[in-house]
Amino acid sequence: MPVRTSSTLAGLLCLLVMLSPLAASAQPPIIEGERFHGEPGEHAMVVTSHTLASQAGRDILRQGGNAVDAAVAIGFALAVVQPRSGNIGGGGFMVISDEKSGEVTSIDYRETAPAGAFKTMFQDDQGNVIEEASRHSANASGVPGTVAGMAMALKRYGSMSLDQVMAPAIRLARDGFAIPQRFADGLNGSREQLQKDNGTRRLFYKADGSDWRAGEVFRQPELAATLMRIAQNGPREFYEGETADHLVNTIKAHDGIMTLEDLKGYRAVERAPVHGSYRGYDIYAMAPPSSGGVHIVQILNMLEHDDLTAMGFGSAATMHLMSEAMRRAYADRSKYLGDPDFFDVPVKALTSTDYARELRAQIAPDRATPSDAIGPGNLTPYESNETTHYSVADDSGLAVSNTYTLNFSYGSGIAVPEAGFLLNNEMDDFSAKPGVPNAYGLVGGEANAVAPGKRMLSSMTPTIVKHEGKNFLITGSPGGSRIITTTLEVISNVIDHGMNIQSAVSAPRFHDQWLPDEIRVEDGFSPDTLRLLEGMGHHVVQKSAMGASQSILINKDGFHGGADPRRETSSAIGL
Template sequence: MVSLTAPQAFSASASDVSGEATLPILEGERFHPEEGTRGMVATSHYLASQIAHDVLADGGNAVDAAVTAGFALAVTQPRSGNIGGGGFMLISDEKSGKVIAIDYREKAPSRAYRTMFQNDEGEAVSQWSRFSANAAGVPGTVAGLALALDRYGTYRLPQALAPAIKLAEEGFIIPPRFAKGLADTRERLQKWPSTRKVFYKPDGQLYQAGERFRQPDLAATLKRIAADGPDEFYTGQTAKLIIDEIQRHAGVMTLEDLAAYEPVIREPVHGTYRGYDIYSMSPPSSGGVHIVQILNMLEGDDIHGLGFNSAQTIHLMSEAMKRAYADRSQYLGDSDFVDVPLNALTSKAYARELRSQFNESQSTSPDSIGPGKVQRYESNETTHFSIADDQGLAVSNTYTINFSYGSGLVVDGAGFLLNNEMDDFSAKPGVPNAYGLIGGEANAIEPNKRMLSSMSPTIVKKEGRNFLVTGSPGGSRIITTTLQVIMNVIDHGMNIQSAVSAPRVHDQWLPDQLRIEAGISPDTIRLLEGMGHHVDTQPAMGASQSIMIDEGHFYGGADPRRATSSAMGL
């Protein structure tokens, strides 16, 4: 078993669990999770799930499986999980009792500056922050995954990269979602010659579902990393290819920026909810802070008694969400650069103050909500996967290149897309980003700073044992998606597949909109509108790949919102 204090040897053993222990959880349920007694993986692509499953079956631990799956997803889902991006990983080890957070978020280049995405009139120009070479932050995925493996895994990097190299070299059969994505973004992607060469046929035609897709340049890149380690990506041939591509299109990133990049091990955000310990990602992610903050606001209410997705339950959730997102707009940023009032925001006393502002039967107008005075209490395309083994190790990982296909720019000769995470900074404080999120001075652009994120890899523990491993993609909806999976299990007693599949709601303060998925009763909608909520039914939110562990039994919930999602138990 690998401890979070020091790498050790690992051996797998099957748990001796009676099948009868599972019956109370599954009896009478419409949605049934995958089950296992030796471990569980839940990822957004069946090929990555199979690869991670095989790692556990062959004696690897949860970190080995997570890193191997992370690189495999970079091949099978380049639109979202990619070595040209960054993210966050939470690792919980029951034996040591430790939960650690690995921050491998992208950073602004050293030549970045506050107004780089503003025109001469001082207006934010979204095209510059989203679809240019300067949209890319310094990538962190390779360094982050390598750090996790080196410190907490048992595999060597070449072993973890081997399945991804094989997938890139030999190819895989294109699923419908992959083909549709390339068709839908054809106009945006084909403007870049390097991208056109990788994702479209030589005559410019589309790849079709059922065809085999090979990525020889990406395979070569992964082979170089396997041979020479993560430094190859940051100082070797791959680094040169990255900077050549960026500077070919007038970008400011340099070789020195890549060479200086380092992931950071941080303390996760910690809170409690109805006797459960909630661990989630700390800044520069806002996810953990606001999941804990919202749960704190709702802890005094009988959410179970009010009922799942009843008008009153949704009203209270909306009111709590609004206030958390209002605080996010002012206080959250990279804690290496700004003083984030973490203890204040996650204080139960502060939550009680915010809860006292709720009107039980009327929606609060956004105009009357602003960032709270916390000082008194001071003392959208993303990939998530969850993995747990039978030795007490659990991994929750979320990583991204931001938009679907990121900036759209492929590194010529290296075969991977660059992120457009610079759009997650406040290009101009007070101006919303692509997800409608308002940012302030704390998230202004600065050289070498990490941009604010909503990614929320989360692990819930019950009496010191790993209980729930969850997280989601979804831009600004990541926080509320992860929140609802937790509440569905703890408040409403759902099994993990039911918790993941259930209809979701979202309110982020601005714009003034209570977003819901299809499946909420028209009667409930009318009641909410009668309370003053502006209800808007929109497409599915998030794609949470989650695991629940109960009495030595593992349950996997693959989100049906993503067609390739898959959970596999041992």
């Protein structure tokens, strides 16, 4: 099957037209046109947020590995070259589709709350939320899941050993790599927060405290040693061995509650993904504790019977309709979404086409509904019941969509210095207090309250779209609360507007999450369109670029990789 790692001429022209004003940070992604001439049928596509991670995945595929092998190699490589979001100290979700068996599954390796966690742990004596406690303290960290999740995926669906797929990451950590500008800018921009922690300062700044500069070689011997221990001894080393001791000692030194028993008890979970359909395409996306899959399907259900193709991409009519659907889904998110092991999430009701019709009937064609007039729906009639993304596909019919994170850029800002990695601050994704927004402005309720062993709600939405039983679109994005809408828009751009994959991920985006009552838009939309939306009653706010969707489209012409220009290190590499 042929491989395309860059878009067609039309797509390139579309990219130039739409993205010229997008954002100062939006630079062309790295596209490698190289094609591997191996045995017949040895073709695949890797799209990640960092070219070195893409190369790691490509190298594993060249060695005979499958898409899952490559995905695990990428996950560990990003932990080295992109420490602001790539991680072994965080967690995430992976969706896997196997055309041969027809199976689509997912691996939930979201972090869990330590056993000592309790509902009001991030409130003061007066019941007010203490933001720093859930964001920049040792107790901001949930029990990490990345190592367990990667190992589960490899054992169940991969074909190589852990030491084989971890070899590229170990080499990058041990030998170092030339720092790109974004890496240097990130550390410099976060200096005030990161240098508060002695371990973080030691790992990520020079001995004299000065910044690393683009082009300099950055080595991480402590992380290399940690990765080697995991590769040689297996994933339980992270949870029960020397690495676990280092992690818990760091937590204790910062007065945190996580224990060795919390680490020892962590397990990744395999779950059935949420499934829906849209205009003849099958949508498979992450189930709770992700809210993304449920709401992707819910929003698409609301849009199913509207002709978005005729309305046109970027038109006021299209943006109005999608915005109104988005805000209703986010209102439901505030009440009904949480960890399904602790709360009976009404997935069937939320993804019901009857419920979608009820919500669609509430949307006026020419007038915005104020957010204070929208609330979580009544589901009784229907059921009693700085993150990074990458995509991989091979021509054996295996496809992987993976999103994982530390939550904020650089997580809690606290590092495990002896082990070379940063801790997450995912505890902020719980509802510290029902009705009080988190750092992304998302409002939650009792379903997402803190509880021991519970997985916090997430917006991460790794998604695979199939058509007539074949893998068609592998997509997802970072971006906090904007992940869901970014992924939704890539799907719509391809299916409704016929864009090639590079144009679909490059096109300007918009976002509406119910509260605050606004449509957030990137640069690139027509001023006339924005004036029309304001005339309908929408509050339009122009802000910086959203998300970084690393996506793959597979059709009769082959594999097509779309690397998002919002990250200058983004890379699509085909075999």
